[in-house]
Amino acid sequence: xxxxxxxxxxxxxxxxxxxxxxxxxxxxxxxxxxxxxxxxxxxxxxxxxxxxxxxxxxxxxxxxxxxxxxxxxxxxxxxxxxxxxxxxxxxxxxxxxxxxxxxxxxxxxxxxxxxxxxxxxxxxxxxxxxxxxxxxxxxxxxxxxxxxxxxxxxxxxxxxxxxxxxxxxxxxxxxxxxxxxxxxxxxxxxxxxxxxxxxxxxxxxxxxxxxxxxxxxxxxxxxxxxxxxxxxxxxxxxxxxxxxxxxxxxxxxxxxxxxxxxxxxxxxxxxxxxxxxxxxxxxxxxxxxxxxxxxxxxxxxxxxxxxxxxxxxxxxxxxxxxxxxxxxxxxxxxxxxxxxxxxxxxxxxxxxxxxxxxxxxxxxxxxxxxxxxxxxxxxxxxxxxxxxxxxxxxxxxxxxxxxxxxxxxxxxxxxxxxxxxxxxxxxxxxxxxxxxxxxxxxxxxxxxxxxxxxxxxxxxxxxxxxxx
Amino acid sequence: xxxxxxxxxxxxxxxxxxxxxxxxxxxxxxxxxxxxxxxxxxxxxxxxxxxxxxxxxxxxxxxxxxxxxxxxxxxxxxxxxxxxxxxxxxxxxxxxxxxxxxxxxxxxxx
Numbered sequence: 001x002x003x004x005x006x007x008x009x010x011x012x013x014x015x016x017x018x019x020x021x022x023x024x025x026x027x028x029x030x031x032x033x034x035x036x037x038x039x040x041x042x043x044x045x046x047x048x049x050x051x052x053x054x055x056x057x058x059x060x061x062x063x064x065x066x067x068x069x070x071x072x073x074x075x076x077x078x079x080x081x082x083x084x085x086x087x088x089x090x091x092x093x094x095x096x097x098x099x100x101x102x103x104x105x106x107x108x109x110x111x112x113x114x115x116x117x118x119x120x121x122x123x124x125x126x127x128x129x130x131x132x133x134x135x136x137x138x139x140x141x142x143x144x145x146x147x148x149x150x151x152x153x154x155x156x157x158x159x160x161x162x163x164x165x166x167x168x169x170x171x172x173x174x175x176x177x178x179x180x181x182x183x184x185x186x187x188x189x190x191x192x193x194x195x196x197x198x199x200x201x202x203x204x205x206x207x208x209x210x211x212x213x214x215x216x217x218x219x220x221x222x223x224x225x226x227x228x229x230x231x232x233x234x235x236x237x238x239x240x241x242x243x244x245x246x247x248x249x250x251x252x253x254x255x256x257x258x259x260x261x262x263x264x265x266x267x268x269x270x271x272x273x274x275x276x277x278x279x280x281x282x283x284x285x286x287x288x289x290x291x292x293x294x295x296x297x298x299x300x301x302x303x304x305x306x307x308x309x310x311x312x313x314x315x316x317x318x319x320x321x322x323x324x325x326x327x328x329x330x331x332x333x334x335x336x337x338x339x340x341x342x343x344x345x346x347x348x349x350x351x352x353x354x355x356x357x358x359x360x361x362x363x364x365x366x367x368x369x370x371x372x373x374x375x376x377x378x379x380x381x382x383x384x385x386x387x388x389x390x391x392x393x394x395x396x397x398x399x400x401x402x403x404x405x406x407x408x409x410x411x412x413x414x415x416x417x418x419x420x421x422x423x424x425x426x427x428x429x430x431x432x433x434x435x436x437x438x439x440x441x442x443x444x445x446x447x448x449x450x451x452x453x454x455x456x457x458x459x460x461x462x463x464x465x466x467x468x
Numbered sequence: 469x470x471x472x473x474x475x476x477x478x479x480x481x482x483x484x485x486x487x488x489x490x491x492x493x494x495x496x497x498x499x500x501x502x503x504x505x506x507x508x509x510x511x512x513x514x515x516x517x518x519x520x521x522x523x524x525x526x527x528x529x530x531x532x533x534x535x536x537x538x539x540x541x542x543x544x545x546x547x548x549x550x551x552x553x554x555x556x557x558x559x560x561x562x563x564x565x566x567x568x569x570x571x572x573x574x575x576x577x578x
Contacts, residue, residue, distance in 0.1 A: 034568055064553065071556065230519075253522045
């Protein structure tokens with residue numbers, strides 16, 4: 001195929017990827033967008049295979065067919081089997097594969113520079129620009145890989161969600177970064193591949209040391225950042241290959257992850273730097289500000305809750321990660337149907353960091369057939385709480401904590417929260433009085449208009465439905 | 469002389485690297501505006517579709533698998549390329565299919 005035609009087809013594939021993201025501006029256009037993305041990917045793969053030229057050796061054919069069949073099979077199995085509650089760690093794993101692919105391709109390019117067109121004719125070695133690009137490719141890719149494995153492990157609960165901090169952590173990371181830059185410099189100047197291998201190994205280590213100090217509460221940000229890195233790793237490979245589709249896609253995915261992490265940081269009132277430095281949510285705060293709560297907690301059961309809901313005219317449900325853990329979304333949908341049939345207005349309020357990844361709650365509610373017209377974002381619904389009879393908080397905690405507005409000593413002071421305390425009655429389903437994921441005490445439990453329902457979220461909601 | 473001036477205006481004297489940087493910077497801007505237009509309700513599908521499209525690194529994997537051993541290319545490239553191809557395929561199939569599965573769930577009130 002003519003190189004110009006190839007380049008144009010790669011450009012088309014890049015444009016289709018842009019449209020696949022653009023489609024996500026509304027649920028109506030999203031499915032079409034996703035199909036456009038698939039077409040773009042099909043074009044990219046076919047053009048590349050055709051561009052390899054005539055190859056008839058069974059080894060190459062077998063490797064290509066085998067790789068696509070094996071990977072495609074695993075991917076398809078994963079996509080159809082994974083429970084929606086496990087999406088955060090699934091995205092984490094896919095980030096790691098993206099990072100690893102970038103590493104492997106960069107290494108393959110260094111091993112066979114002629115086939116990747118990165119040989120400098122004058123020196124008959126890898127050109128200086130390409131040696132910088134391949135080094136950056138392995139660094140970003142390897143950090144993405146090992147960082148994502150750690151993040152997915154924390155989300156899956158294989159590794160403790162608590163931040164793992166040790167003395168000298170930040171100096172160590174700084175030292176590793178400087179060492180990596182020196183190694184790149186040596187590789188570029190001397191052309192000795194030993195430096196390239198050293199920097200590859202170091203980058204895998206850096207992924208671990210960078211992510212391990214970050215606590216579970218900050219994982220949504222970390223997943224978004226690693227998503228961004230996997231994009232940039234791809235873009236760097238695109239520079240090495242001179243490939244339009246890869247450069248466009250890498251930049252798109254890079255901006256996407258960066259914007260999502262910005263949104264998450266803002267929703268937690270944290271700076272990007274403080275998230276990356278880690279350590280947040282480590283010590284379980286013993287009553288923010290040292291003040292010990294002495295007020296009694298009003299406790300209720302399913303019948304009490306059903307009574308309150310029956311006499312309500314309007315209800316806002318605030319779901320959090322606890323809903324995901326208890327798989328309570330289907331029971332909640334039943335409750336919603338039941339109440340709507342009785343003429344109660346039911347809405348859902350989603351905080352940007354509810355759950356363990358951006359948009360996590362929306363997907364779970366969609367899975368349970370809750371119409372997306374009834375689901376509102378924080379800024380769209382926050383003023384409505386004061387005119388609402390009942391708020392039902394299910395497995396959310398920190399995102400409803402009024403201390404974020406009133407207590408300057410609280411670690412989450414300044415974080416935008418849902419003003420649930422303004423509603424007539426707050427029903428709070430929770431397993432115990434324990435602190436939230438961020439380890440912060442919630443004064444809302446002790447308010448006069450709060451009724452605590454201590455139980456598993458799913459069981460409690462089912463019992464309320466029965467009591468209705 | 470005249471031809472040379474035309475060639476310069478057409479950018480033929482420009483290093484291909486600069487073209488790639490230009491493309492990258494423009495794509496960053498496109499990405500910035502397109503991603504801000506994504507509704508927060510679809511942020512999870514956004515991340516999974518990002519996973520899928522970053523699977524386009526499959527291009528590099530295929531080139532690595534297709535290196536010509538007869539021309540002195542390394543067997544290591546072929547093997548690493550195959551692993552990269554497998555991982556990228558997981559991203560492509562897994563990413564697009566799980567996104568499709570999620571998007572099918574988003575329904576309007578009937």
